[in-house]
Amino acid sequence: QSALTQPASVSGSPGQSITISCTGTGTDVGGYNYVSWYQQHPGKAPFLMIYDVSNRPSGVSNRFSGSKSGNTASLTISGLQAEDEADYYCNSYTSSNTLVFGGGTKLTVL
Amino acid sequence: EVQLVQSGAEVKKPGESLRISCKGSGYSFISYWISWVRQMPGKGLEWMGRIDPSDSYTNYSPSFQGHVTISADKSTTTAYLQWSSLRASDTAMYYCARMGPTGVWFGPWGQGTLVTVSS
Numbered sequence: 245q246s247a248l249t250q251p252a253s254v255s256g257s258p259g260q261s262i263t264i265s266c267t268g269t270g271t272d273v274g275g276y277n278y279v280s281w282y283q284q285h286p287g288k289a290p291f292l293m294i295y296d297v298s299n300r301p302s303g304v305s306n307r308f309s310g311s312k313s314g315n316t317a318s319l320t321i322s323g324l325q326a327e328d329e330a331d332y333y334c335n336s337y338t339s340s341n342t343l344v345f346g347g348g349t350k351l352t353v354l
Numbered sequence: 355e356v357q358l359v360q361s362g363a364e365v366k367k368p369g370e371s372l373r374i375s376c377k378g379s380g381y382s383f384i385s386y387w388i389s390w391v392r393q394m395p396g397k398g399l400e401w402m403g404r405i406d407p408s409d410s411y412t413n414y415s416p417s418f419q420g421h422v423t424i425s426a427d428k429s430t431t432t433a434y435l436q437w438s439s440l441r442a443s444d445t446a447m448y449y450c451a452r453m454g455p456t457g458v459w460f461g462p463w464g465q466g467t468l469v470t471v472s473s
Contacts, residue, residue, distance in 0.1 A: 280459035292461035337458040349399040
C-alpha cells in the first residue's frame with residue numbers, strides 16, 4: 245500500500261497560518277472519517293494532535309484544526325509559534341483494514 | 355496516567371533473533387489495541403501492525419507481514435514485537451502506541467526502542 249502524499253516542507257512566520265495537505269484515495273482518506281495527525285519534534289516520540297479528521301484531544305491547542313475534502317485531508321495551524329516547528333504526519337484507516345501514514349512534512353517557523 | 359514504557363536499545367547481528375517490549379499501565383490493557391510503528395533513520399513513520407490484547411488477534415501491514423510477529427501478555431500488560439532473523443535494514447527506532455477506542459488513531463506513544471543491526 246502506498247503512503248499518503250504530504251508536501252515535504254512548509255514554512256511560515258510567527259503569527260501566520262499554514263496548512264499541510266494529506267492526499268490519498270477513495271480507499272483510505274476519501275472513504276472514511278478516520279484521518280489523524282501527529283506532531284514529532286526531533287528525537288521525540290510522535291504526539292497525537294487531531295483524530296477522526298477534525299477532533300482535538302484535550303490539552304491540544306485550538307490553534308490546530310483538521311478538515312477533509314474528498315481524498316485530501318488538511319491540518320491547519322493558526323497563530324504560528326516557534327514551538328510548532330516539527331515534523332507532521334497524517335494517518336488514515338484503509339479499506340484493507342490497515343493503517344497508512346503520510347510521508348511527513350517538515351514545518352519551519354521563519 | 356496512561357503510560358507505555360518500552361524496553362531499552364538493542365544492538366544485534368544479522369540473522370539473530372530479537373524481542374522488544376512495551377508495557378502498558380494506567381488503563382485497562384485489554385480494552386485498547388496496541389500498534390507498532392517503525393521509523394528508519396531520517397525517515398518517516400510506517401505502521402507495522404496492531405494487536406487486540408483481549409484475544410491476541412493481530413492485523414499486519416502487507417509490508418511487514420511474515421517478517422515480524424506481534425504478541426501480547428495480558429497477565430503482565432505487555433506487548434511485544436519480535437524478529438526471528440534480523441536484517442541490517444531492520445535498523446530503526448520502533449514505537450508502540452495505544453490505539454483509540456475505534457482502533458484507528460494512536461495515543462499515547464511509548465518512548466521508542468532503537469534497534470541497530472550490524473555485523
